[in-house]
Amino acid sequence: MKTLICNEPHSIEYIERDIPEIKDNEVLLKINAVGICGTDIHAYAGRQPFFSYPRVLGHEICGTAEKVGQACQSVQTGERFSVIPCIPCGTCAACEEGKTNCCENVSLYGVHQDGGFSEYLAVYEENLVKLPENVSASEGSLVECFAISAHAVRRAEVRTGNNVLVVGSGPIGLAAAAIAKAEGATVVVADVDAGRREHVETHLNVPALNPLEDNYEAALKDAFNGRLPCTVLDATGNKGSMSRSVELIRHGGKIVFIGLYIGDLVLDDPTFHKKETTLLSSRNATRQDFEKVIELMAAGKISQDIMKNKDYDFQTFGERYKEDVVENRDLVKGVINF
DSSP: OEEEEEEETTEEEEEEOOOOOOOTTEEEEEEEEEEEOHHHHHHHHTOOTTOOSSBOOOOEEEEEEEEEOTTOOSOOTTOEEEEOOEEOOSOSHHHHTTOGGGOTTOEEBTTTBOOSSBSEEEEEGGGEEEOOTTSOHHHHHHHHHHHHHHHHHHHTTOOTTOEEEEEOOSHHHHHHHHHHHHTTOEEEEEOSOHHHHHHHHHHTOSOEEOTTSTTHHHHHHHHTTTSOOSEEEEOSOOHHHHHHHHHHSOTTOEEEEOSOOSSOOOOOHHHHHHTTOEEEEOOSOOHHHHHHHHHHHHTTSSOGGGTEEEEEETTTGGGGHIIIIITOTTOSEEEEEO
């Protein structure tokens, strides 16, 4: 089978490998489509923490079951699946509570072990989520990206009528805004980039504000009928943005950090206490989040069109990976088609 492997930072090449032999509890997937994540870009550039080389990248995976292990009960050959990339240990305290997304010893396809930049991949049965016929392979590959945001929205307990501010309009922020809107919330997105704000207003049909403007807080109140948002979902990973979030919620409000900042954050404690702030982090996603995203996609309530703006051919895209992926400033979200 043809495989694209990242040997070390700034070195990626096609190689030939044997098709994997599956264990009794695994399914051999013929890969249909793989979404490109920031992780795949950072790994190539040597900026991905806790990463080892060589590695086959790709953790946003859609594939068709080609061969099924003897112990698998829920999979039939020919069925299509989205892959949950997190492989939990099953024995730590988090796993015992069903919080497999934050397993103490978690391993991910495409990060800690080889992933989907290959024609075939052996995947544990429990990591597969079946796709309905009206969800395409391209959409199936992006379920994981949407699920990260769905998990954050679920952590925030977003409900109909809530006022929700999403800060940052990369793929995770876009998906968070779309899912919060699908849940019936009134949504505003903030981003410093004018092009991204235009993208939000065009593809999501929600207001997009510049957080650097002097009248930012006043504009937020105008968008939410005179009140600050009850919930802020910060998908920036930016220290200044995350530290400021406590100023932007109403009293009794909630903050969920989706983006990760490597370092210390400082919040103004009097404001934090005065508002009786609820502060949460959000990491990865669970089967429940994958199933929620697939349900919303199948019902037409969310669409890959809010983020996907580039298609690649697996047979050739690795030849210009640096130019067409890593250095492509116009890329919002790309999907590799097999």
